[in-house]
Amino acid sequence: MNIMNYTRREESWQPGLASGPRDAIFSAMLERLCGNGFYTVNDQLSHESVLQALIDREERLSTAMGEGIAFPHARLENLKKAIFALATFKEPVDFDGSPVRIICLILVPISDPSISLKIMAQLTRLLSDADVRRQVLDAGNTAELRNIIKAHDPRIDKPILARDIMRPPRFSVLGADLVSKCSHLMSVNNLHAVPVVDDQRHILGEITIERLFKYGLPDFFGQLKSVSFIAEFDPFEKYFEDESSTLCCEMMEESARIVPMDYTIMEAVFDLAIKSCPKLYVVDEQKRWVGTIDKGLVLDNVINH
Structure with missing residues (x-):
């Protein structure tokens, strides 16, 4: 299955956002991603509960992955289907000391947590390419950003590899x-x-x-x-x-x-x-x-x- 099946056509693509405090960025991304009837379908969730789940997960360990990329995510008990948003920023967002300009925010049902790792794996592989990262950061509108990712046909049925979960080199x-x-x-x-x-x-x-x-x-x-x-x-x-x-x-x-x-x-x-x-x-x-x-x-x- 293509990871594009876990996006909303307009709401999931958020290029060129203004920077700000990390939690305020989460809130702004959620307001767009979870608009247009999202809370009607997922009626046991609220903006506040989803935001708090993201913050709680981030407080345990930063999801900044290096190369200016972060993958904040939350497992939600009453979410009907996994969904994610990809946002870019003109100025970096601070993730516990790490400057981030590309944020992939992922929400998954608690019963299917591996989906977030598979989505993260595919996007990590794409964004590890400096040319792709540059294209993503330069995208001027939602359609352009969506088409950059779609063109690479990222599929979640591929195995998860060392490159997808490794931490960058630190102490030596x-x-x-x-x-x-x-x-x-x-x-x-x-x-x-x-x-x-x-x-x-x-x-x-x-x-x-x-x-x-x-x-x-x-x-x-x-x-x-x-x-x-x-x-x-x-x-x-x-x-x-x-x-x-x-x-x-x-x-x-x-x-x-x-x-x-x-x-x-x-x-x-x-x-x-x-x-x-x-x-x-x-x-x-x-x-x-x-x-x-x-x-x-x-x-x-x-x-x-």
């Missing part, structure tokens, strides 16, 4: 960085793993919190049933001795899981859940790191979507 270290920099990143940002990259953002390896935590422990320590007879032993003595000189390239493990952008979501879940990979590092055709997938991302954007 270079091989020549001191391992103390990595441990600080993990501590401050509550990270379970940090990739080690080169100057071209190729993944060289990965430092996990388990690797740091166990660093310097004698082999026999992991076999003990009790530590009562060595209670005075300092398990981190070696770490503190070496942290001033140990490099990330010396601490990293080369087993980082690197996957292509067309890796399917089922393959990603298998790696995370069954193979216990802490993170999946998504790379482009030049093997450059372009995104990350972890269990938290899957939980928030797929299971709890």
Whole structure:
């Protein structure tokens, strides 16, 4: 099925809107999208309840996806059919510190939450193309904006891929960085793993919190049933001795899981859940790191979507 089936002919296309506070933008987009009898068909919903659902979801985690794009969405118990609107802005809208000029606002029935992810996946693929993004931002009227999307025949029966759900690259270290920099990143940002990259953002390896935590422990320590007879032993003595000189390239493990952008979501879940990979590092055709997938991302954007 084409995602155009989840749009309204005029109301879903909102080019060149004026910027403003995020929640006020949600309200303005809803007023247009949900006009012309929408609340008559969906008589148990109201502008206020739908707006609050969008705000509540956004407060849990920003839906800004990078490249100036955001996908605010809400699951609604009494919505008859999924629907979305695509809006562009002359000036950026602030999404928790991220400037956004393209907003795709999606409403789905609570009984069919995967529709929003499939719509998001198709639009993400289209808008990842810089030329398409430029065309969308330059669209001067509703018909022009609608026709740009329609021309690409975006269908929701295609599988969801790594590129559709990955987070943009954020935290990393270079091989020549001191391992103390990595441990600080993990501590401050509550990270379970940090990739080690080169100057071209190729993944060289990965430092996990388990690797740091166990660093310097004698082999026999992991076999003990009790530590009562060595209670005075300092398990981190070696770490503190070496942290001033140990490099990330010396601490990293080369087993980082690197996957292509067309890796399917089922393959990603298998790696995370069954193979216990802490993170999946998504790379482009030049093997450059372009995104990350972890269990938290899957939980928030797929299971709890």
